[in-house]
């Protein structure tokens with residue numbers, strides 16, 4: 001079997017509910033998926049989570065794939081996806097290793113694993129070493145509305161009732177009204193959420209990049225959320241402050257989570273060596289793809305560090321995160337974006353099945369997803 005083509009497709013979706021101020025709560029923005037074709041008629045899907053306001057990252061990744069990566073993978077056997085990954089990493093060493101080139105590699109790598117699964121009639125999780133579970137507990141990924149603590153807490157209550165293992169609140173609905181800017185208001189909303197979701201549902205707090213905390217302030221906030229039995233405190237510091245994270249993790253009892261901005265096994269190895277995180281959050285659609293994330297998962301296992309996939313973009317990455325989660329003895333939780341989103345709900349013909357708050361592994365080989373070509377056509381802009 002040989003790769004005959006890689007087609008990157010830029011998608012754009014507009015969430016009318018949040019028109020106006022840029023936000024991470026809605027799905028407004030650009031994403032990129034790739035379709036890889038072979039001479040045997042089998043094709044696969046991959047994703048680069050390129051979220052950028054003006055689409056610049058999406059179009060740059062498209063260019064990188066068409067000019068740089070496609071000529072290097074054409075004619076190769078997709079089943080040899082690790083060999084191809086290493087070749088692309090080497091070929092892009094000058095401008096890559098992180099950032100956009102890694103996004104581009106992520107999309108291709110995941111599509112190759114999808115193809116290999118289809119060719120061998122194995123689910124991606126089996127191909128990655130074995131399927132440990134049929135389903136994976138989810139946490140609902142939600143946003144703080146600092147103007148509406150009661151409404152925010154109610155959302156958490158809804159998912160706690162539906163049987164979700166946890167609810168995570170982050171950032172703030174809009175950048176001008178972030179969580180983390182006013183200690184009293186922050187404590188009020190966290191305590192209200194805990195009251196509404198009850199004592200058994202995990203509560204995670206995701207600080208995000210709307211505010212910039214220092215280590216002492218992050219320790220103070222960490223002790224506050226600890227009072228409400230938070231399951232983890234996420235992204236409390238700038239992503240480059242790995243030593244700060246190590247200080248924070250040493251000072252707090254509440255687990256420190258980070259890693260959605262780390263790339264390849266090398267960044268995660270660095271974070272593990274410095275003891276920067278209690279919970280690592282690799283994102284398969286940006287850090288190098290499904291096979292590279294598998295390496296991070298093995299490394300986390302060896303070092304006895306928790307990991308939970310970061311998953312915030314399209315149905316393709318949800319499928320990748322799901323297969324990775326069930327293909328390891330340590331996978332215990334997966335992020336799932338709850339609010340209706342055409343990039344997750346409509347892009348695939350069969351919607352993901354959630355039973356009692358647990359995401360079910362779909363039938364079928366590879367990633368087990370069928371892209372809805374009609375919806376793809378509607379969302380495609382480049």
Ligand SMILES: [Mg+2]
Nearest residue numbers: 206234235260
């Ligand atoms: Mg986050």
